[in-house]
Amino acid sequence: MSPTQPQCAIVTGGASGIGRCLVTELVRLDFRVVVGDLNEAAGTELVAALNASVSDSPSSSSSSTPRAVFVHTDVTQPTAFATLFQAGTDHFGAVHILVNNAGIAQADPFWATEQWRSMVDVNLTATMAGTSAAIHYFTTVAPTLPATQAAGYNTNKVVINMASMSGLVPFPGDPIYAATKAAVVNFTRSLPDFTPLFGGVRFNCLCPAFVDTPMIDRLRAQSPLHEATLGRVAKVTAEEVVQGVLRCITERELNGAALVIACQREPQELKTDPVLVELLKDSLPVIDA
Ligand SMILES: NC(=O)c1ccc[n+]([C@@H]2O[C@H](COP(=O)([O-])OP(=O)(O)OC[C@H]3O[C@@H](n4cnc5c(N)ncnc54)[C@H](O)[C@@H]3O)[C@@H](O)[C@H]2O)c1
Numbered sequence: 001m002s003p004t005q006p007q008c009a010i011v012t013g014g015a016s017g018i019g020r021c022l023v024t025e026l027v028r029l030d031f032r033v034v035v036g037d038l039n040e041a042a043g044t045e046l047v048a049a050l051n052a053s054v055s056d057s058p059s060s061s062s063s064s065t066p067r068a069v070f071v072h073t074d075v076t077q078p079t080a081f082a083t084l085f086q087a088g089t090d091h092f093g094a095v096h097i098l099v100n101n102a103g104i105a106q107a108d109p110f111w112a113t114e115q116w117r118s119m120v121d122v123n124l125t126a127t128m129a130g131t132s133a134a135i136h137y138f139t140t141v142a143p144t145l146p147a148t149q150a151a152g153y154n155t156n157k158v159v160i161n162m163a164s165m166s167g168l169v170p171f172p173g174d175p176i177y178a179a180t181k182a183a184v185v186n187f188t189r190s191l192p193d194f195t196p197l198f199g200g201v202r203f204n205c206l207c208p209a210f211v212d213t214p215m216i217d218r219l220r221a222q223s224p225l226h227e228a229t230l231g232r233v234a235k236v237t238a239e240e241v242v243q244g245v246l247r248c249i250t251e252r253e254l255n256g257a258a259l260v261i262a263c264q265r266e267p268q269e270l271k272t273d274p275v276l277v278e279l280l281k282d283s284l285p286v287i288d289a
Pocket residue numbers: 012013014015016017018019036037038039073074075076101102103104122162163164165207208209210211212213214215216
């Protein structure tokens with residue numbers, strides 16, 4: 001898949017794990033990418049390597065133009081997303097895609113420390129802040145950009161939030177992590193009615209099973225319980241999660257979707273339990289946007 005005109009994606013948490021794999025694949029597919037991450041060393045190293053690989057490529061037509069830029073970002077800071085959207089506009093003309101991927105997990109039990117508050121800030125509050133910033137950008141900023149600069153923004157705008165299978169089923173290993181991811185799922189699934197109001201932007205999320213990334217390595221190293229459980233469960237690959245992200249970008253019928261990425265299965269869209277649908281059928285409000 002390669003769009004006819006390069007589209008620009010912001011990927012938070014793009015310096016490591018799933019985000020890093022996504023950034024690499026997007027650049028390979030000729031997207032322009034803004035990598036926003038706390039980890040400056042890993043982020044700058046990644047974009048330098050990707051830009052060098054593109055300029056080394058014999059098929060490269062514009063060797064001096066970067067394909068990816070790094071912006072040192074803490075997604076919990078109030079101006080983080082405005083800065084990322086500005087960087088995408090300055091470097092690549094306009095932003096079309098936001099992937100709220102930055103996330104953290106912790107090994108300590110939530111009742112033992114106050115650290116869980118950062119998990120809510122990064123996994124949930126920043127996802128909501130990023131989504132709000134994207135809506136503001138797509139409805140207020142992008143329409144004012146010159147047509148040549150904002151080419152393509154009219155046709156495909158999407159926000160993709162990284163949830164987890166832990167947001168769909170109870171996860172005793174980390175109830176706060178599970179709560180943040182469940183909130184991301186229902187937040188995202190509650191948004192598509194507003195798409196016409198927000199200039200056509202779509203909203204999807206991913207619910208991957210466990211993936212071997214530095215996040216999982218840290219949990220296993222810090223806690224014997226996590227080592228015992230995470231060591232033996234089946235994992236999906238970061239590449240499989242990335243394929244799910246690409247479906248959320250390219251498949252225009254996906255809006256309000258939660259794609260479940262499970263081991264050795266095709267990604268499947270979460271459906272509301274028919275028992276719940278029947279039980280609540282007279283009670284569910286319908287929003288006229
Ligand atoms: N690894 C898994 O098993 C798994 C499964 C399902 C969902 N997820 C989710 O996928 C996403 C990526 O996870 P990963 O496993 O690749 O983790 P990772 O730790 O390898 O990468 C996360 C990245 O986010 C960055 N980050 C953390 N806090 C940040 C902040 N405040 N501002 C900006 N950047 C910040 C980190 O520096 C890091 O580069 C997370 O949202 C995670 O919850 C992971």
